[in-house]
Amino acid sequence: MQEDSCANREIIQKQQEHWEKIFSGNPSKFGEKASQPAMWAADIFKKEGKTKILELGAGQGRDTLFFAKEDFEVCALDYCKAGVLDIKQKAAENQLSDRIKALQHDVRKPLPFNDNTFDACYSHMLYCMPLTTSELEFVSNEIRRVLKPEGLNIFTTRHTDDPQYRTGIHRCEDMWEIQGGFIVHFLSREKITRLSKGYEIIEIKEFEEGILPKKLFMVISRKKNK
Template sequence: MPDDEPALAAQRQHWERTFAARAGMFGSDASAPARAAALAFREAGLRTVLELGGGQGRDSVFLAASGFEVHALDYAQAGVAAIQRAAEAAGVARRLTAAQHDVREPLPAADGAFDACYAHMLFCMALTTRELLALSREVLRVLRPGGLCVYTVRNTSDPDFGRGVHRGEALYENQGFIVHFFDRAKVERLAAGYELLGVEEFEEGALPRRLFRVTLRMPLR
């Protein structure tokens, strides 16, 4: 089945409407993956973080409050505005900037611009494998040697895998949201050019969602 390009492209508008209608839909507390990433980044002596898919800013604010310089990207302008409001309210606007960006396009950063990259469930959004491979190469480009990338994705043991409307590959739509479910082989494929440091399985939410937390390192040159 070919990828359903109109449905994938319509996700931006869906997220815009959702974020505009549901302030704080993910809550204000930092996620467990953000806490784990902050610990890994701190132990590695990293300071600058590119966050992909910042949503409404709960993890963005946490990372900035933890002392990191954070640049968050989200492709919904409503999300970017929410991140900026949250940064001001938390008093971390000096260390947290946000901008709108579609990760299907090259990342708006110079080579080696960041020590670390963090993405909670961005990689399992409405992106094809081809787009994910391109994004993985872009993250590798903007990381400094020795930098870390920590990302999470819903995996094929998730209760929603195979349910809803099939949108091509391992993409399924439920309640308006398209999710790309990962198996271990896809994680390893996206790790090309990195050192794959770990793949941890965990659960989140009431369903519960089943996810991988993946830790990659840009090789030292």
């Protein structure tokens, strides 16, 4: 994969350490309740008969556990070791280990799965992590590779109408380091279209979450057949 020219690459790469500290200090940083996008996604998956789900950027597993409790088979990946350990522990405590597989993985590297493995992929705010546009293109291509024909890719991202866009410290492209030391990549509709090559975009849903509130897109797309 081609490297991007980004003057703050070292700072961006240290985000993994930042997240490790956040997760290690609080096993339920974002609470135990599933996110609203996970609930929306579950309804879509059920309507389409999608049962084998890949979750990227799973964090500490609040959505992972929700999907498993809804009878989905979930493979959850995150690049933080602390988050993966939390997911495995919570899966065991809830007797869901047979439905949840958790792995530590950096999505800037090829996904460790064969082609056409999953019915659907879900990620909540992975696309607004400090990944460059070319890295996000790589992620989207890898997701497409491991999805079965007609597979769904559902992801959320903060976007360029968010109140924190262009605030804080500019790090690279449309990435800004905001309060708390988090670097956020704010995506435009145009960039989402670019990242959706090889997919049919079904819907781009606008919603809000948390304080401020954060403004997000939920992108629902389907793998195109070659």
